[in-house]
Amino acid sequence: MTTTPRSEPAPKVTHSDDEWRAKLTPAEYAVLRQAGTERPYTGEYTDTETEGVYECRACGAELFRSSEKFHSHCGWPSFFDPSESDAVILRTDESLGMRRVEVLCASCHSHMGHVFEGEGYPTPTDQRYCINSISLRLVPKA
Incomplete structure (x- = not known):
């Protein structure tokens, strides 16, 4: 897989701007809906090693798994592949x-x-998905 952008399907989960603002905290809204970035080394999942699934904090869709997470020392959680x-x-x-x-x-x-x-x-894909912690929710493995 390369990082070449591809066509975008319509979103499955949609809300009005007011609904997103009511659903998310101001900090979550700034990153998730306005493409902001949290400060490096401040996110709750930067160094987390808990096994589990990382979901979208806005809609709950599974995005990444802990088995694809690695320490890149860049200040944000890093994954070499989406789930x-x-x-x-x-x-x-x-x-x-x-x-x-x-x-x-x-x-x-x-x-x-x-x-x-x-x-x-040294990852199988030579890719680094540099993801804001605030964009994710970790569901620990049962």
Whole structure:
């Protein structure tokens, strides 16, 4: 898999802006719905090693698994692959004078973070899904 963005299907979960604001905290809303970024090394899952599934905090869709999480020492949780290839949408992001690939939840199109490749991490995909902790909810393995 490459980080080439592909066409976006319509979101399965939709809410009005007011409904999203009522459902999410202001900090969650800023990241998930306005493509913000939490400060590095401040997120609750940056160094977590708990086994489980990481869901979208906005809609509950499964996005990542702890078995694909690794320590990249970049300040945000890092994964080398989503749980399923269609769990996320990749979108070209040319904000802040850079060209990056944004990662969105495929179910509700909430902002998760960005994906980078070719950085030399010893992972099966050579990719780093750099994801905001506040975009996720960890469901520990039973």
